[in-house]
Amino acid sequence: MSHAATADPAIPAGSASPLSRRRPLGDRSFQILALSAGLLVLVILVLIAVSMTQQSTTWFTTEGWSGVFSTDWDPAHNKFGAVPFIYGTLVTSAIAIIIAFPVSVGISLLLTEVVPRRWSRPIVYVIDLLAVVPSVVWGLWGILVLAPWLQTIYQDIASGLTGVPVLSTFFGGTGISGASFFTAGLILAVMITPIVTSLSREVIATVPAIDREGAYALGATRWEMIRGAVWPHSQAGVIGALLLGLGRAMGETIAAALVIGSSPTITTHLFTTGYSMPAVIANQFGEATVGVFRAALIGMGVLLFVLTIIINLSARAIVGRSVRRSRGA
Amino acid sequence: MMAAISEHQTVDLREPSGWRRTKNQIATVGMWIAFVVMLVPLGFVLVTVIAKGASAITWQFLTNTTIPVNVLPVTFGGIGAAIVGTLETTGFAALIAIPLGVLGGIYINEYGGNHVLARVINFFADVMTGVPSIIMGLFIFTIWVLHFGYSGLAGSFALACLMLPIIIRSTYEMLRLVPDSLREGSYALGATKARVTVTVVLPAAIGGIVSGALLAVARAAGETAPLIFTILTTQSLNSNLFSGANTALPLLIFQNAQQPYTGAQARAWGAALTLIAIAFILMIIARLVTARFARYAR
Numbered sequence: 001m002s003h004a005a006t007a008d009p010a011i012p013a014g015s016a017s018p019l020s021r022r023r024p025l026g027d028r029s030f031q032i033l034a035l036s037a038g039l040l041v042l043v044i045l046v047l048i049a050v051s052m053t054q055q056s057t058t059w060f061t062t063e064g065w066s067g068v069f070s071t072d073w074d075p076a077h078n079k080f081g082a083v084p085f086i087y088g089t090l091v092t093s094a095i096a097i098i099i100a101f102p103v104s105v106g107i108s109l110l111l112t113e114v115v116p117r118r119w120s121r122p123i124v125y126v127i128d129l130l131a132v133v134p135s136v137v138w139g140l141w142g143i144l145v146l147a148p149w150l151q152t153i154y155q156d157i158a159s160g161l162t163g164v165p166v167l168s169t170f171f172g173g174t175g176i177s178g179a180s181f182f183t184a185g186l187i188l189a190v191m192i193t194p195i196v197t198s199l200s201r202e203v204i205a206t207v208p209a210i211d212r213e214g215a216y217a218l219g220a221t222r223w224e225m226i227r228g229a230v231w232p233h234s235q236a237g238v239i240g241a242l243l244l245g246l247g248r249a250m251g252e253t254i255a256a257a258l259v260i261g262s263s264p265t266i267t268t269h270l271f272t273t274g275y276s277m278p279a280v281i282a283n284q285f286g287e288a289t290v291g292v293f294r295a296a297l298i299g300m301g302v303l304l305f306v307l308t309i310i311i312n313l314s315a316r317a318i319v320g321r322s323v324r325r326s327r328g329a
Numbered sequence: 330m331m332a333a334i335s336e337h338q339t340v341d342l343r344e345p346s347g348w349r350r351t352k353n354q355i356a357t358v359g360m361w362i363a364f365v366v367m368l369v370p371l372g373f374v375l376v377t378v379i380a381k382g383a384s385a386i387t388w389q390f391l392t393n394t395t396i397p398v399n400v401l402p403v404t405f406g407g408i409g410a411a412i413v414g415t416l417e418t419t420g421f422a423a424l425i426a427i428p429l430g431v432l433g434g435i436y437i438n439e440y441g442g443n444h445v446l447a448r449v450i451n452f453f454a455d456v457m458t459g460v461p462s463i464i465m466g467l468f469i470f471t472i473w474v475l476h477f478g479y480s481g482l483a484g485s486f487a488l489a490c491l492m493l494p495i496i497i498r499s500t501y502e503m504l505r506l507v508p509d510s511l512r513e514g515s516y517a518l519g520a521t522k523a524r525v526t527v528t529v530v531l532p533a534a535i536g537g538i539v540s541g542a543l544l545a546v547a548r549a550a551g552e553t554a555p556l557i558f559t560i561l562t563t564q565s566l567n568s569n570l571f572s573g574a575n576t577a578l579p580l581l582i583f584q585n586a587q588q589p590y591t592g593a594q595a596r597a598w599g600a601a602l603t604l605i606a607i608a609f610i611l612m613i614i615a616r617l618v619t620a621r622f623a624r625y626a627r
Contacts, residue, residue, distance in 0.1 A: 023521060023522075024521060026521075026523060027521040027522055027523040027524070030522075030523035030526070030527075031436075031440055031522070031523065033432055034432045034433070034435045034436035034439070034440055035436050035440065037428075037429045037430070037432035037433040037435075037436060037497075038432075038433040038436035038437060038441070038446075038447070038450040038454075038497070039450065040429060040433065040493070041433065041450055041453050041454045041457055041493065041494060041497065042449070042450060042453055044457070044468075044490055044493070045453060045456075045457060045460075047468070047472060048460070048464060048465075048468045051468060051471040051472045052464075052467060052468060052471055054471070055471045055475075102363060103363045103366050103367055104363075105363075106359055106360045106362070106363025106364070107360070107363050107364050107367060109360050110360035110361065110363065110364055114357060114360060123364065126368065126371070127367070128612070129371060129609075129612075130367065130371050131548075132547060132548075132551075132605075132608050132609060132612050133371070133374060133375075133551075133605065133608075134550075134551025134552070134553070134579060134604055134605070134608065135551065135552075135553065135554075136551065136553045136579045136582045136583050136586075136601075136604075137374065137378060137551070137582065137601045137604065137605060138374065139583070139586060140582055140586045140597055140598070140601055141373070141374045141377055141378070143586055143587075144586065144594060144597075145373075145377055190367070190370045190371075193367055221349055221350065221352070221353035222353055222356070222357070223352055223353040223355075223356035223357075224349070224353070226356070244459060247459045247461075248459065248461075250461070251459075251460070251461020251462070251463060251464070252461070253461065253462065253463040253553070253554040254553040254554055254579070254583055257583075258583070258586055258587070278461060278463045278554070281463060281467070282463060282553075282554060282557055285557060285558060286557075298467055298470075298471065301463065301464055301467040304461060304463070304464065305460065305461075305464050308459060308460060308461055308464075309456065309460070311459075312456045312459035312460075313456060315459075316452065316455055316456060
């Protein structure tokens with residue numbers, strides 16, 4: 001029977017009777033309507049890939065691989081190299097992940113292991129508030145309030161670190177600016193914390209109570225219980241949650257566009273101005289009326305799309321597997 | 330010697346001692362610090378936006394529909410055009426995305442079963458929630474704006490693309506909570522599947538579905554990136570959603586944040602407070618709906 005149901009999707013899984021073959025027209029059209037709404041997701045994803053690739057082909061054909069993956073971005077002289085933007089995207093999202101990881105894991109452990117349930121609700125509400133603040137508001141605050149304040153701090157750090165071997169390559173240098181790689185990374189970290197927290201919390205909540213109780217019964221402290229029972233169990237899922245956060249950080253446009261400083265440079269100095277892929281698309285699209293310029297910006301959109309899809313696919317696979325495994329156990 | 334003995338006698342084996350206990354306390358303090366680290370920027374942003382925004386907001390600021398040039402102080406003109414633009418584009422996007430999203434969720438949970446297709450759609454809806462919003466803007470630009478020009482409608486399409494997977498996922502999660510006994514009872518009465526879904530299953534899950542949809546709308550209302558490529562921008566009211574460049578609160582904030590003029594920046598803060606207020610109102614309504622109508626909680 002189940003075989004027959006899979007063979008003919010017009011028969012709903014719930015109705016075993018052959019009468020269902022003569023279902024009223026309204027019933028069948030509702031199912032078709034629902035199916036097409038679901039298929040729309042796949043259609044949109046395919047259309048995104050096809051239409052954007054089409055619009056960006058002139059970038060690849062005129063510049064070639066060496067032009068696309070060069071460090072030279074100079075629209076006035078028809079140089080459209082994407083490397084500074086790829087670099088900026090990777091650097092800022094790496095900073096965001098490094099900061100967001102301890103914060104979100106800390107909060108999710110706090111919510112699942114420390115505070116009583118009736119306290120954890122208000123904390124979750126507060127985290128949700130963080131997610132409701134629009135990215136443009138983070139950008140506005142970042143550029144008008146945070147960046148000027150950070151500039152003096154950056155300068156103090158940089159002058160304190162002159163001559164220190166490794167640290168000065170990252171936190172030193174000249175041309176220190178409040179709007180920089182690091183500021184963008186900070187803002188991105190704040191913006192991805194809610195999603196990473198809520199996903200890690202979901203994963204950590206699947207740790208079986210028996211594992212926790214077992215650890216406590218052996219005399220473990222709460223921290224030892226977390227290290228011994230919770231962490232091994234939820235490690236993979238938390239990494240998946242972080243990957244999802246990474247995808248969000250890479251695609252975050254407006255906040256990054258406002259606080260990254262908008263200069264396509266590749267440098268190890270994190271306190272200087274940089275640029276990222278979504279930021280350059282948003283900032284320069286208005287000027288990009290010439291064919292190749294626009295194609296280059298859309299092409300960077302394609303790169304971003306492919307990157308985030310890959311990251312999301314692997315993150316979902318990791319999170320899904322770890323949640324399934326612990327539920328099945 | 331005596332002290333050592335008496336200490337030995339008072340040792341409670343249930344209590345970890347020394348370094349282990351300290352480590353535990355350090356870890357607990359660390360978790361609270363993580364929470365505070367997150368609270369600081371949130372509090373900072375809200376206080377700044379409220380303080381700076383409140384001083385900009387007047388009745389005229391909210392209702393005047395001519396956005397003045399950047400050099401003029403905030404007492405000239407107003408952001409009415411951007412508020413209308415935001416409400417129109419987001420509202421129309423909701424009109425497109427909510428029915429489609431709910432239908433998609435219904436397909437996955439009610440019709441899909443364990444079908445490969447349903448699982449594929451479910452998985453890719455999940456993946457699509459992670460596609461950056463800027464991509465949706467570029468997508469609508471290539472597929473719509475290049476042929477039909479900039480308009481509020483194009484912006485609505487981009488926002489709808491953004492909302493669709495979120496609504497599908499939240500609808501699916503809510504429908505999953507409806508007990509099968511409800512469905513079976515209705516089938517036993519001879520109802521068709523469509524009727525069961527529309528008159529029994531959907532009403533049972535309506536609280537969660539509405540609240541999920543409102544949260545998606547709140548998120549879309551604050552999005553800037555999809556609008557840059559679709560509605561362009563304008564300084565005066567364009568109440569016609571279907572043709573001509575339009576404007577919206579996030580776009581106004583984005584442009585004014587880059588201006589050196591205090592008037593423009595004040596307008597950005599005022600618009601930011603308005604935008605946050607709209608998003609928060611939607612979120613609070615969502616919570617109230619959940620509290621009032623949700624029959625099956627997670």
